[in-house]
Amino acid sequence: MADAITEQFSAPLTFNWTLSYQCNFVCSHCYSRDEVAEELPTEKIKQIVDLLVKQQVPFINFGGGEPLIRKDLLEVTRYASDQGLNVSMNSNGWLLDHATAQQIKAAGFKSVGISIDSADGASHDDFRNKNGSFARATAALDALHAVGVKTTMSSVISRFNFKDFHALLDLARKHQVTQVYLHNFKCSGRGFKNREDLDLTPQEWKDFYVEALQVKNDTDDLLISFDDPVIASLPGYEENPLVKGSSCGKLSLHLRPNGDITPCGFIPLVVGNILTDDFEELWYNSPVLNHMRNKEAKGKCQGCGVYQDCLGGCTARAFATTGDLSEPDPHCWK
Amino acid sequence: MNLKRKGREGEGLTLLERNPQIVWRNEKRREEKVLQGLEAGEDVAEHGTVILMISGMMHQLNLLGGMIWNLCDGSRDEEQIVDELLKEFAVERELLAEDVADFIQDLLKRDWLTYG
Numbered sequence: 001m002a003d004a005i006t007e008q009f010s011a012p013l014t015f016n017w018t019l020s021y022q023c024n025f026v027c028s029h030c031y032s033r034d035e036v037a038e039e040l041p042t043e044k045i046k047q048i049v050d051l052l053v054k055q056q057v058p059f060i061n062f063g064g065g066e067p068l069i070r071k072d073l074l075e076v077t078r079y080a081s082d083q084g085l086n087v088s089m090n091s092n093g094w095l096l097d098h099a100t101a102q103q104i105k106a107a108g109f110k111s112v113g114i115s116i117d118s119a120d121g122a123s124h125d126d127f128r129n130k131n132g133s134f135a136r137a138t139a140a141l142d143a144l145h146a147v148g149v150k151t152t153m154s155s156v157i158s159r160f161n162f163k164d165f166h167a168l169l170d171l172a173r174k175h176q177v178t179q180v181y182l183h184n185f186k187c188s189g190r191g192f193k194n195r196e197d198l199d200l201t202p203q204e205w206k207d208f209y210v211e212a213l214q215v216k217n218d219t220d221d222l223l224i225s226f227d228d229p230v231i232a233s234l235p236g237y238e239e240n241p242l243v244k245g246s247s248c249g250k251l252s253l254h255l256r257p258n259g260d261i262t263p264c265g266f267i268p269l270v271v272g273n274i275l276t277d278d279f280e281e282l283w284y285n286s287p288v289l290n291h292m293r294n295k296e297a298k299g300k301c302q303g304c305g306v307y308q309d310c311l312g313g314c315t316a317r318a319f320a321t322t323g324d325l326s327e328p329d330p331h332c333w334k
Numbered sequence: 335m336n337l338k339r340k341g342r343e344g345e346g347l348t349l350l351e352r353n354p355q356i357v358w359r360n361e362k363r364r365e366e367k368v369l370q371g372l373e374a375g376e377d378v379a380e381h382g383t384v385i386l387m388i389s390g391m392m393h394q395l396n397l398l399g400g401m402i403w404n405l406c407d408g409s410r411d412e413e414q415i416v417d418e419l420l421k422e423f424a425v426e427r428e429l430l431a432e433d434v435a436d437f438i439q440d441l442l443k444r445d446w447l448t449y450g
Contacts, residue, residue, distance in 0.1 A: 009361060009385070010359075010361045010362055010363050010364070011359075013387070056359040056360070058357045058358075058359060058387065059357075086357060223390075242392050
């Protein structure tokens with residue numbers, strides 16, 4: 001065994017990959033619904049897979065947009081999983097019936113996450129602006145479970161559902177989900193436009209996380225994940241994260257449909273293109289990535305006793321609201 | 335010391351294999367730095383050169399551990415692994431064999447390695 005993980009890795013562990021911004025839903029909180037980018041043909045996508053294999057990136061997660069809208073998703077996944085990549089995706093479940101679940105299994109997906117924002121069907125449909133979406137999402141979870149694909153559930157916590165997360169966990173149990181991601185709301189894209197309606201106050205975020213961390217620590221039949229660096233100072237936070245602060249640019253990167261690389265899906269700063277630029281040069285020397293890896297405290301973070309643990313919280317939220325990667329996370333209650 | 339995997343005792347299996355469920359990779363740039371440090375006489379035992387991702391947690395192996403891990407590809411037994419390492423390290427075989435045995439025993443207990 002060796003030291004604590006403090007040095008930079010030779011490549012990301014995960015590429016969050018948006019193959020297409022197209023989606024069959026119009027959700028109020030979506031970070032990408034208003035984005036437009038040229039999509040790559042299958043052969044170019046396979047070239048990217050080859051590059052990720054060469055760089056020994058172990059995980060790719062397809063997001064979007066709705067990944068299943070891409071007709072070549074299963075072909076690309078088969079190509080990647082045959083080369084040892086661990087492939088997962090996040091879907092709204094609308095296009096995922098039993099036959100598709102079988103194809104997903106055959107393509108080699110390691111897990112599939114389904115987005116569900118409320119345990120109440122009518123509320124979920126209303127939030128997602130799509131009648132019948134709850135029924136299809138839960139049916140997708142059941143279909144995937146039936147064919148032996150590991151399922152996760154993704155719920156973006158916002159004013160719409162923050163008081164009802166217990167019901168979301170029960171829903172996950174009912175559908176044999178192994179892990180629930182209670183994602184923190186990001187004020188990017190449509191989420192930024194609808195921020196006033198959807199975001200919580202810093203005190204509400206604190207109260208939510210204190211309760212949710214307690215539930216997480218008392219739960220042994222379901223994995224609950226938050227992935228929000230702003231919680232590092234809270235009682236009950238017992239995780240030993242691989243890196244401090246945001247993991248974007250340190251453990252993960254995001255790919256846009258045209259091959260452009262951004263630190264994460266919520267930070268619209270292109271650091272280069274994976275097909276036309278030298279990847280190692282970008283990974284080690286990108287000014288944006290290095291800025292994110294070496295943030296210096298600004299504003300109220302200066303002199304804060306927990307800065308060494310949270311490193312200013314979520315860099316994407318800070319950037320979205322201030323235009324500065326180093327400003328404090330607007331969700332911070334300190 | 336019993337290093338045989340449960341259920342396979344008495345089968346005479348000796349070749350060491352990595353658990354195929356474990357996602358791992360060599361951290362090449364770190365390895366280069368560690369090798370440079372080793373050349374310069376620095377203590378590099380606490381520097382990771384191989385990372386393993388297991389059940390959402392990450393673990394690191396140092397230079398020697400990483401070399402052993404890479405050699406556990408199902409084609410070598412413990413003695414052969416020691417033979418390979420002796421080509422890289424100028425140490426007494428007995429001392430090296432002891433370290434290798436301890437490391438392998440630890441990883442067998444964790445089910446990160448098996449006999450195949």
